[in-house]
Amino acid sequence: MSVSDSWQRLPRPLRIVMSRLPMVFPQMLGVIFVTFMLVRLLPGDPTLLMLGNMATPESIANLREQLGLNGSLWEQFVHYMGNVMHGDLGVSLFTSNPVAKDLIERAPATLELIFYSMLLTVILAVVLAVIAVVKPGGIVDYFSRIYGLAAGAIPDFWIGLLLIFFLFSLAGIAPAPFGRIDPLLEAPPAITGFYTFDSLLAGDFSALASSFGRLALPVLTLTLVNAGALMQMTKTTFAGIWRSDFIRHQRASGLPERVIIRNALRNSLPPIITLVGFLVGFLLGAAVLVETIFSWGGLGQYAVQSVINSDYPALQGFVLLASAFILIVYLIVDVLYELADPRIRV
Amino acid sequence: MAGNFFTKESVSRRTLLSATVALATVGTFAFTPRAFAQSAKETLIVGGPRTPESLDQEYPPTEAVHEMRRNVYERLVAFDMKKGDDGVLYEDFSKIVGALAEKYEVGPDSKSITFHIRPGVVSGAGNTLTADDVMWSFERGWALKANFHWYMTQILKIDDFSKAFEKVDDMTVKVSIPKSSPLIAKLWTNSDLGILDAKVMKEKITDDDPWGQRFLATNSASFGPYFVTKYAPGQETVYQANEKYYRGAPRLKRIIFKEIPTAANRVAALQGGAIDVAEYLSPRELSQVEKIPGVSVHKVFGNYIHRVEMQNETKPFNDIRVRQALNYLVPRDAISKAVYFGTARPTKSPISEIYPAFTDEYYQYSLDVDKAKALLAEAGLPEGFETELGYRTGDQLEEEIAVILQTAFAKAGVNVKLSKLPASTLVERYTKGEIPMYFFRDMAIVPDAAYVANLWLNSGSLINYSRFKSDEVDALINSALTGTDETKRVADMKRVQQITMENAPWVFLFNPGYQLATRSNVKGYSWYTPNGNAWFDFYKE
Numbered sequence: 001m002s003v004s005d006s007w008q009r010l011p012r013p014l015r016i017v018m019s020r021l022p023m024v025f026p027q028m029l030g031v032i033f034v035t036f037m038l039v040r041l042l043p044g045d046p047t048l049l050m051l052g053n054m055a056t057p058e059s060i061a062n063l064r065e066q067l068g069l070n071g072s073l074w075e076q077f078v079h080y081m082g083n084v085m086h087g088d089l090g091v092s093l094f095t096s097n098p099v100a101k102d103l104i105e106r107a108p109a110t111l112e113l114i115f116y117s118m119l120l121t122v123i124l125a126v127v128l129a130v131i132a133v134v135k136p137g138g139i140v141d142y143f144s145r146i147y148g149l150a151a152g153a154i155p156d157f158w159i160g161l162l163l164i165f166f167l168f169s170l171a172g173i174a175p176a177p178f179g180r181i182d183p184l185l186e187a188p189p190a191i192t193g194f195y196t197f198d199s200l201l202a203g204d205f206s207a208l209a210s211s212f213g214r215l216a217l218p219v220l221t222l223t224l225v226n227a228g229a230l231m232q233m234t235k236t237t238f239a240g241i242w243r244s245d246f247i248r249h250q251r252a253s254g255l256p257e258r259v260i261i262r263n264a265l266r267n268s269l270p271p272i273i274t275l276v277g278f279l280v281g282f283l284l285g286a287a288v289l290v291e292t293i294f295s296w297g298g299l300g301q302y303a304v305q306s307v308i309n310s311d312y313p314a315l316q317g318f319v320l321l322a323s324a325f326i327l328i329v330y331l332i333v334d335v336l337y338e339l340a341d342p343r344i345r346v
Numbered sequence: 347m348a349g350n351f352f353t354k355e356s357v358s359r360r361t362l363l364s365a366t367v368a369l370a371t372v373g374t375f376a377f378t379p380r381a382f383a384q385s386a387k388e389t390l391i392v393g394g395p396r397t398p399e400s401l402d403q404e405y406p407p408t409e410a411v412h413e414m415r416r417n418v419y420e421r422l423v424a425f426d427m428k429k430g431d432d433g434v435l436y437e438d439f440s441k442i443v444g445a446l447a448e449k450y451e452v453g454p455d456s457k458s459i460t461f462h463i464r465p466g467v468v469s470g471a472g473n474t475l476t477a478d479d480v481m482w483s484f485e486r487g488w489a490l491k492a493n494f495h496w497y498m499t500q501i502l503k504i505d506d507f508s509k510a511f512e513k514v515d516d517m518t519v520k521v522s523i524p525k526s527s528p529l530i531a532k533l534w535t536n537s538d539l540g541i542l543d544a545k546v547m548k549e550k551i552t553d554d555d556p557w558g559q560r561f562l563a564t565n566s567a568s569f570g571p572y573f574v575t576k577y578a579p580g581q582e583t584v585y586q587a588n589e590k591y592y593r594g595a596p597r598l599k600r601i602i603f604k605e606i607p608t609a610a611n612r613v614a615a616l617q618g619g620a621i622d623v624a625e626y627l628s629p630r631e632l633s634q635v636e637k638i639p640g641v642s643v644h645k646v647f648g649n650y651i652h653r654v655e656m657q658n659e660t661k662p663f664n665d666i667r668v669r670q671a672l673n674y675l676v677p678r679d680a681i682s683k684a685v686y687f688g689t690a691r692p693t694k695s696p697i698s699e700i701y702p703a704f705t706d707e708y709y710q711y712s713l714d715v716d717k718a719k720a721l722l723a724e725a726g727l728p729e730g731f732e733t734e735l736g737y738r739t740g741d742q743l744e745e746e747i748a749v750i751l752q753t754a755f756a757k758a759g760v761n762v763k764l765s766k767l768p769a770s771t772l773v774e775r776y777t778k779g780e781i782p783m784y785f786f787r788d789m790a791i792v793p794d795a796a797y798v799a800n801l802w803l804n805s806g807s808l809i810n811y812s813r814f815k816s817d818e819v820d821a822l823i824n825s826a827l828t829g830t831d832e833t834k835r836v837a838d839m840k841r842v843q844q845i846t847m848e849n850a851p852w853v854f855l856f857n858p859g860y861q862l863a864t865r866s867n868v869k870g871y872s873w874y875t876p877n878g879n880a881w882f883d884f885y886k887e
Contacts, residue, residue: 042768048777049770050406055808056500062491063406095579096400096563105578161610169614176620178606183391183582295606297581304607305396305580308740310770 016335024327028320032084035319036077039312046093046310067093067312080316089320090313094305099317102302107321108193109180109298110291114283115194116215117222122276125227129234130261133242144231151228156286160221160293167217175213178295182210218294222286226279233275237268269340277333281326387886388599390868392879393606393615394625397579402562403540404492409626412537412791413878417585417601419540420570420592422447422461422480423531425793427872434646435872435883439702439793442531446475446541446569446592456530456830458522465517468590469543470566470573479569480519482544484511486557493538501797501827502527528830529794536792537876543567571596571882580605585881597870597885616641616863622886624863625879628742633687635863644871645689648860649698649789652690654735654751654853655812657782662733667725669850673711674718675754676853685746690856696803696846699857703795703839708847711854718758730759736776736784738769744785747855776811786811787858791875795839796826803846814851 007015047063048055064070068079068090083090089099132141167174180195181187188198188207196215199207241247241264250260284299291300299318306314398414405411424445425437444450447461467475487494488507502523504510512520523530533539542562550561561567566574571591576584585601604621606612612624613631617638627635636643656663656672663669678692693699694706722728735751737744745766752762762783767775775781790798801807804823805815822838829835847854860877872883 045774045777046770049773050408056496057808059492059496092579094399096402096405097579102580106580164611164614168618172618176615176618177611178393178604178615178620179581183602183604184386184389292607293611295604295608295611297578297605301607302580308769310768 016338020331020334027327031323035316039315089317092314093311094309099313103317103321106299106302109296110287112194113218116219117283120223121227125230126234129231129238132235133239148228148232156221156225157289157293159224160290163217174217180214185210218290221290230275234272237271241267270337273336277329280329284322390598390601391621392603392623393612393621395607397583397605400563401566404490412876415537416878416880417572418566418570419537419568421445421539422534423450424535452531456526459530460520463517467569467592469569470588471543471546473543473545475569477513477516477519479544480541481513483542501529525828526830540568596882598881601881622865622868627863629687629689632861640866642864642866644862646860646873647857648877649875650858651693652787652856652858654783655786657779658851659813662731665725666849667721671718671721672853673850674714675758677713677754681747681750690858693854693857695843697795697798701793701795703836705840705843708844715757722758732761733782734763734765736765736767736772736781738772739766793875796823799823799842812851816845819845
């Protein structure tokens with residue numbers, strides 16, 4: 001039996017993953033190299049900024065040594081790569097924690113935010129798009145046109161600040177715009193790292209209510225900004241399919257509208273999946289601003305701080321994790337894409 | 347990792363969604379937050395721009411770290427506290443009292459100090475203080491070559507550890523220094539020089555970490571009023587009261603410090619009552635917050651000095667007349683109203699106005715465009731000149747002042763290019779003397795004029811970035827650093843202020859003060875030189 005035969009016997013999703021996976025490693029290596037060099041190209045010396053009044057030639061040399069800033073750029077890079085291979089991303093200058101620990105602690109905060117935003121974005125976008133196409137000329141159709149135009153033009157941080165101003169400061173119906181949970185409540189014991197899931201698992205309903213409340217504004221902000229693009233795309237694709245021959249045939253055959261919509265949607269999936277994949281990656285970037293506004297304490301806020309502080313290890317660690325995350329999301333997109341449409345070979 | 351969680355998701359999603367809808371409605375009403383009614387009065391929620399970067403007192407000084415030290419670390423001696431006319435508790439710089447050391451004696455010629463340790467002082471971990479804790483803290487500080495080492499070598503001129511630090515008996519420690527120093531007692535009031543709980547520290551030591559740096563970076567071990575129970579940098583720090591603190595149990599049992607980077611959100615959270623204290627608000631925000639019912643703003647004129655430093659060694663700023671001319675061009679009244687909303691007042695000396703030996707009698711720089719033009723003409727620059735002014739990215743206040751200065755300087759033909767730079771870039775450029783003018787906002791935490799002048803005006807100081815050099819100033823500072831005749835020191839420091847004001851190494855701007863916004867039921871506001879709040883003094887009504 002030849003190799004290709006046993007290869008063909010493997011289940012299709014596994015084959016897709018296995019042929020796609022080896023690509024990830026050279027991609028990651030390239031990302032590490034480029035970010036290391038780019039970060040070092042930033043002007044500025046963190047030691048002087050940190051020492052302030054206490055700078056003496058001795059203390060500067062001492063701190064540079066601690067921060068691993070001595071030696072040539074190549075020596076620093078080789079040293080860094082060696083450490084990364086062992087899972088050591090260095091120690092953050094401004095949190096005094098190992099970067100890996102910081103990232104692991106913060107990742108669930110950001111993922112929870114992205115997860116709910118994505119969920120709401122997809123629901124909102126697809127529902128609006130389908131109704132707009134199925135009932136042209138209706139209120140939803142008009143609304144979706146205006147919203148589609150506006151959504152691309154409004155910056156997320158501005159929407160965030162407006163929501164805080166109107167819903168928290170004026171109306172007083174939204175919870176305080178900082179943190180993932182009320183500071184007087186204990187965070188639920190970490191199982192998944194998502195406060196909403198963990199508090200449900202722990203049966204702690206006040207923590208659950210509080211963490212959902214805190215999620216409301218940032219999720220709304222991200223959804224409002226991102227659902228527009230997805231809705232437009234879905235509308236275009238879905239409208240094309242809605243007018244196609246096989247849908248007309250189904251209708252002529254007397255299938256109920258509900259089934260027709262489902263079939264049309266199933267056929268519109270590939271481009272939607274692609275865009276959702278891009279959006280997930282994009283949300284990680286959008287989270288940088290939104291997290292800072294809502295003091296979310298996730299990866300985005302961490303990235304902003306590390307740039308401001310010239311915190312090299314933290315910044316590199318963030319970029320590394322972000323690129324790994326995006327590569328994984330694209331991998332999933334590729335796999336889903338092939339599954340959704342068997343004709344496609346990625 | 348991500349893939350894993352997505353699969354988990356789909357399973358629990360449906361259950362979750364249906365559960366959520368029910369709970370969102372029921373939850374808010376049926377499940378009141380756990381009973382904190384009693385402890386809410388003993389819990390203080392503080393919103394600040396940043397959590398401390400480290401809990402180790404050897405970490406470089408930052409505003410957030412200074413505040414953490416004030417609450418966690420306890421020192422050997424302290425200044426007595428007295429209530430000012432404004433009802434705020436201040437340090438009385440003329441009276442040093444015992445803290446962890448019950449009493450102290452300064453030896454002949456101020457060349458030694460003996461600390462008698464207070465019996466029965468207990469740390470957050472429950473250990474009792476002895477001379478071993480003090481000696482171990484000294485050894486650690488010396489070995490790590492950071493803050494403690496800096497004070498000992500730069501200020502007290504110690505060069506040999508074993509000669510300088512001596513355990514006399516279990517409750518007595520003696521520090522001897524090579525030359526007499528007027529700061530020998532004062533220096534130990536500094537919260538950078540805290541005493542560690544050596545018993546806890548020694549348990550955490552490993553072969554490759556002989557001083558427990560990894561432990562202390564994220565944990566506390568001292569004899570202060572609070573210890574840290576949760577350190578989540580970038581999110582929050584939680585302080586718990588040390589019930590056996592030597593000055594008595596703190597009235598506030600738990601301090602939750604939340605990092606809220608956006609100042610506008612600290613305002614919103616304070617207004618909504620979600621936090622009790624908002625730190626570091628801008629003057630504009632303070633002026634709004636003051637009008638909100640239920641909110642108080644505490645204001646002091648502390649020790650900050652905000653100025654534009656000029657590169658004194660390079661043209662055209664190597665000419666005194668040019669430097670004076672720029673000082674005559676600053677519209678201080680306009681800046682005070684438009685930018686500071688009255689929270690700041692002009693700096694009239696290089697020494698902080700609350701420190702002993704401060705004088706404003708040599709200040710001469712009122713707004714006078716004609717005089718500035720005449721000075722520039724004398725200096726051979728009747729048409730003015732082009733220059734550059736650097737300020738930090740994200741510093742709204744400096745940006746506003748920079749724009750006003752640009753307009754003001756242009757009246758005498760001085761055309762300023764404004765450069766907005768990331769903090770680390772700006773620091774690097776002015777350290778190397780590569781930017782002609784830059785904003786500088788700093789304070790010195792030791793309340794002594796010679797100490798302050800030595801940092802900023804001594805030509806031998808590494809942080810005299812403006813490269814100001816006057817032989818007389820150098821000589822006066824150096825003699826005041828070792829001289830113990832207080833009357834002569836004060837006279838010498840007045841002379842230093844006179845020379846400095848005439849030489850105008852900086853464009854003197856403002857004492858921006860320190861302000862704190864709290865809910866009105868938060869009382870007991872106090873101010874210390876590091877501008878960090880001591881929660882021990884606070885209580886809720």
